[in-house]
Amino acid sequence: MTTEAPVTKISRLAALRSALERGTMRHGQRMINSLHPAEIASLIESLPPAKREIVWEFVDPELEGDVLVELNEEVRAELIGGMDADELIAATEGMEVDDLADLIGDLPETLNERVLRSMDAQDRERLSAVLGFEQDSAGGLMNLDAVTIRPDVTLEVVIRYLRMRAELPDRTDRLFVVNRYDQYLGGLDLTRLLTEDPERTVGEVMDSTVEGIAPEAPAREVAKLFEDRDLVSAAVVSSDGKLLGRITIDDVVDVIREEADHSVLSMAGLDEDEDMFAGVVRSARRRAVWLGVNLATAFLAANVVGLFEATIEKVVALAVLMPIVASMGGIAGSQTLVLIIRGIALGQVEDANARWLLIREILVGMFNGLFVAGLVGLAAGLWFHEWKIGAIICGALMINLLAAAITGVSVPLVLKRFGVDPALAGGVILTTFTDCIGFASLLGLGTLFLT
Amino acid sequence: MTTEAPVTKISRLAALRSALERGTMRHGQRMINSLHPAEIASLIESLPPAKREIVWEFVDPELEGDVLVELNEEVRAELIGGMDADELIAATEGMEVDDLADLIGDLPETLNERVLRSMDAQDRERLSAVLGFEQDSAGGLMNLDAVTIRPDVTLEVVIRYLRMRAELPDRTDRLFVVNRYDQYLGGLDLTRLLTEDPERTVGEVMDSTVEGIAPEAPAREVAKLFEDRDLVSAAVVSSDGKLLGRITIDDVVDVIREEADHSVLSMAGLDEDEDMFAGVVRSARRRAVWLGVNLATAFLAANVVGLFEATIEKVVALAVLMPIVASMGGIAGSQTLVLIIRGIALGQVEDANARWLLIREILVGMFNGLFVAGLVGLAAGLWFHEWKIGAIICGALMINLLAAAITGVSVPLVLKRFGVDPALAGGVILTTFTDCIGFASLLGLGTLFLT
Structure with missing residues (x-):
């Protein structure tokens, strides 16, 4: 058990950075891979270009894709440029579809093809669904891992079904209720699933007041909705009522951060792509x-x-x-x-x-x-x-x-x-x-x- | 079932606004109270001062406290000034402790006492715990509604316990595991509770790698931690390891928004308090x-x-x-x-x-x-x-x-x-x-x- 405060975490990053400075990288590798992808990305960005490659070499291949997504565009391009095709394909494995959709535009054209071919048919189809929407729209933000259930089953059946699945996607706070035509009917919070009488049906317990979001809705409006309603996840629903996917709060937080960033930068006539790491x-x-x-x-x-x-x-x-x-x-x-x-x-x-x-x-x-x-x-x-x-x-x-x-x-x-x-x-x-x-x-x- | 996109919601707000302009307030009251507190707050802010009181009169007394918290400081003071003591006390009932802690500083001194006296002993104690920390620290952000469990019970027992509770606080994505001295040991995600073998014990399944946050940690570091680790809630833990409360993502999103706001404003020599609504x-x-x-x-x-x-x-x-x-x-x-x-x-x-x-x-x-x-x-x-x-x-x-x-x-x-x-x-x-x-x-x- 660790009850480490963020403060000490930050000083640990500083220690790691100074270890890199001095070139004492003995247990650096272990330290780096104990960090979260976003933290590794921050670390890499804060280093002068020459040292970045050194740290990048130490990053666990399984984490590489997630670190790339968190990196600033220029630094990302720099690191991608130094990787060969096999490494890149390995890095994209196991990534969430919305993250992969963000990354894929930055890969060399020839590699795009290979990444798509390395995926199974279902994932490929899903990826192209997300790629079909603007990056800064609800469709571009959504993930395709929504867990769906039917309204006519009892909560007990749902609980048994989940236990059989043995795994739920990250940040699943609610299940999405759809009819046989895959049309979105409402959400069932896990908290209600756990507290309501298991004999009741999903239809009785579900929350049908939560609105589905149109895939074309701009990201900033999605962010406003999440903020106003304190949501953790929400359904994306097509114009014919079909559930397309779900948006989770972590991606919304990124939108909020970027939007704020955008206003600060554009007052000085800069855009998000312009940054300290470009040539x-x-x-x-x-x-x-x-x-x-x-x-x-x-x-x-x-x-x-x-x-x-x-x-x-x-x-x-x-x-x-x-x-x-x-x-x-x-x-x-x-x-x-x-x-x-x-x-x-x-x-x-x-x-x-x-x-x-x-x-x-x-x-x-x-x-x-x-x-x-x-x-x-x-x-x-x-x-x-x-x-x-x-x-x-x-x-x-x-x-x-x-x-x-x-x-x-x-x-x-x-x-x-x-x-x-x-x-x-x-x-x-x-x-x-x-x-x-x-x-x-x-x-x-x-x-x-x-x- | 409504699958209303945020776009239409916004135009509904516009319709409401123009209804107010024209003075046709027949079903205005119902429309207003169908909005979420944050949306009512936006609506009130966007009106010229003379119209604000009119809308405020229509707001359901139960919602008043939550709307006040969302309002900009100047507008809030204006509305509080127009309320009598009983109305104010009624508004504070049923509010979350962290929100109440934010609001209480803005109430007239004499009323503070009365609000405190109107609470039961446990809530009063909780409120004073939160008031003891800086508003922009982890302690000031935390809520005291963490659901705690012991490591030695089985998941089945936990599920039965939750069903008996019959209700879980909003945005409960994980339960907090504590020992008999109330010391924080780790978190148990609801998703794992639902998917793991119910015969296993909490101690076996819980995630003990999630760090507790020190109550003194500055809000911006808490925000960074939530962003980097994609958290929905996290434990606040005192220096002697005791679980004090939990922080939820909705409050963190507010911190991120305020922080971004702060940098834009301070570049023009303004602070958050300075705004369009001040005298x-x-x-x-x-x-x-x-x-x-x-x-x-x-x-x-x-x-x-x-x-x-x-x-x-x-x-x-x-x-x-x-x-x-x-x-x-x-x-x-x-x-x-x-x-x-x-x-x-x-x-x-x-x-x-x-x-x-x-x-x-x-x-x-x-x-x-x-x-x-x-x-x-x-x-x-x-x-x-x-x-x-x-x-x-x-x-x-x-x-x-x-x-x-x-x-x-x-x-x-x-x-x-x-x-x-x-x-x-x-x-x-x-x-x-x-x-x-x-x-x-x-x-x-x-x-x-x-x-």
């Missing part, structure tokens, strides 16, 4: 696209400044204050933007309360506009010994913080309406607005009152 | 702190520009190009920063590969530096009909993109070492660097070669 040239090329987009907007802002060259030449102080107006507008706008994007994702922002939110954010913007603008105006007036300059930056900041509030609320709502991901495009559009409006108001007011 | 003044005050911090760094950047007033007066083109250098540095740096912060969170970034990552990001920075700097240099040269200006912004961009790569990698690593959340402070520090270095190199090179 330098490939990474540079991907990020260059984003830099290019932002470059266009930066030129727009520069162009606004260019309109006022004559003013700047006369009042250089305005050029000095430019970074402050732009930066404050960007910061305040991002705060609003992030709140609204998050509200949209959580389903808290709807047309019903959009106007209310806009007014609210404008009020917050006005309050902080007064505060920031007052402070900066005073500081600038003292700095340049000229109260007019203070008054001008004060006015420019007020205008820009108001514009930031309005843009921060409306940009994500408009993008959402046009089906564009607000997390990806929202930030660029927002800063384009706040930069241009900030510069225009600062330099415009300067031109009016100082020249 | 205007309170919101403004909270965000002002962040604006203030950023204001200080913006003044620093302005100060750098101020050093070169004489240069700008002579070559106004430099002022026009300032936004481009600053913006490109900020964008490139954020990309690196976000990747490293995420890598740290996922456990992919370690001291072992820090140097390798730094070199990699510098190379990516150099590639994109050449690309962006070349493009901008050419454009600026043509714009101002002066190749020297093109060369100068080209040089400044090269310097700033390299600086961005180095800062993007090292700032989060240094912050982590000092125990500061890189997601919160990383962005400000990064843009301070890229702004100052960008302006200094552009204007510095300008001073050297143009005046």
Whole structure:
């Protein structure tokens, strides 16, 4: 019996890592294979590329497939590249069908064929069923190991049947009740199977209020359903009512993690595939696209400044204050933007309360506009010994913080309406607005009152 | 039987919302109470404040406690404020202990006492056990409804015992095996209970490799453990080996969601409590702190520009190009920063590969530096009909993109070492660097070669 806390587990990983560093790999192999596949994957990722192969060599062939699934795409491709066909086929044996479906796209084309041929007919059919759905749909998430029973048998018969099966798939919390046409009728929780009178029939005890999920339902909606209803597993049901498979919470947890990851990354113009493990040239090329987009907007802002060259030449102080107006507008706008994007994702922002939110954010913007603008105006007036300059930056900041509030609320709502991901495009559009409006108001007011 | 897809469920929510809008609330009550607590909470949040009370009035008193737990803090406080003591006490009845522990801090002090007094002695003791732990620790997440069995009984006896209990707590996927001193020995999955030979003893069949979690373990480590090991529930075990309670996946999913939320929000200087539902003044005050911090760094950047007033007066083109250098540095740096912060969170970034990552990001920075700097240099040269200006912004961009790569990698690593959340402070520090270095190199090179 071990009652080891995760804390000690993590320090064990650290010990293993430093053992690898020092090259003392005597009992490393045993230590590695006592870890779970996801933990081995983390370990491999956290090593510099040269050391990864060493650890990979130590991984038990039976675990290889499960470790590959957990690995980041780039690292996975790197390791797959170093394996020969037989090793790869051995690694795919015994994997769950949904995991295999995720992996198979990354295998060399020629090998795909061989993997499919190495499977028995039933598994092959199942695999192609899962491959037929989008990876980020309910169909792509489902597993085909649902245990089904009929509604007219008694619980006692079910219990005897399970004992004969001698094994149940992982994370089986409920059995699925289907009629003779394989149509989904409801679920029978193992807890009820164990506590209800064994003389009763499945039909009497089953829960028929649990909805089946359409295979086309997007993964994020599946995740929302699992979260809202605290589910452990749920049935995937075709449009003609047939039970196709089941989705389990472990895959949903991955969806939630990836979705969260996606919003963080896309705000910086990155996608999930872009990562620390990709090759330098490939990474540079991907990020260059984003830099290019932002470059266009930066030129727009520069162009606004260019309109006022004559003013700047006369009042250089305005050029000095430019970074402050732009930066404050960007910061305040991002705060609003992030709140609204998050509200949209959580389903808290709807047309019903959009106007209310806009007014609210404008009020917050006005309050902080007064505060920031007052402070900066005073500081600038003292700095340049000229109260007019203070008054001008004060006015420019007020205008820009108001514009930031309005843009921060409306940009994500408009993008959402046009089906564009607000997390990806929202930030660029927002800063384009706040930069241009900030510069225009600062330099415009300067031109009016100082020249 | 319903095989309703989540898609239709969502449109049903929309229908309900528009019914509320139009004020046709005839069968609204029934519709609302057919939703799950988390869904009712989403609905209430998505309404403007005036409509929230109306919906709240319709919510079944039995569901009120569970809805309150799911609600956002501000909205919850608003609704609690409108309830009298008896309603509140009725709402807390029948709630799970861990949920009640979360809620109780938000109740008025005087009511706390009454709620505690309305509970029976055992529940009160349990509640105070959970309240004794930090909310974001394993102890704070745990529930006290673990079903325990002894290792020396046969599976048949366990099955008979469960049938006598007639009910099992939600999300019971395993029973917990303890000795006579209540010390945790292992877990017995219901699936094994149902498939193994009933003559065997619990001790023979149980899984003793599943580690107990220390009550002090931080919630994020618990989440990592659940994710890595695909758990549905796990035991919380005190330092002397006693079983304290169990953690279930539904609470872990909430932790994962909150953690992800936290990183998105803190990059914009917001915290979980800050949200769209707080009062205007309170919101403004909270965000002002962040604006203030950023204001200080913006003044620093302005100060750098101020050093070169004489240069700008002579070559106004430099002022026009300032936004481009600053913006490109900020964008490139954020990309690196976000990747490293995420890598740290996922456990992919370690001291072992820090140097390798730094070199990699510098190379990516150099590639994109050449690309962006070349493009901008050419454009600026043509714009101002002066190749020297093109060369100068080209040089400044090269310097700033390299600086961005180095800062993007090292700032989060240094912050982590000092125990500061890189997601919160990383962005400000990064843009301070890229702004100052960008302006200094552009204007510095300008001073050297143009005046």
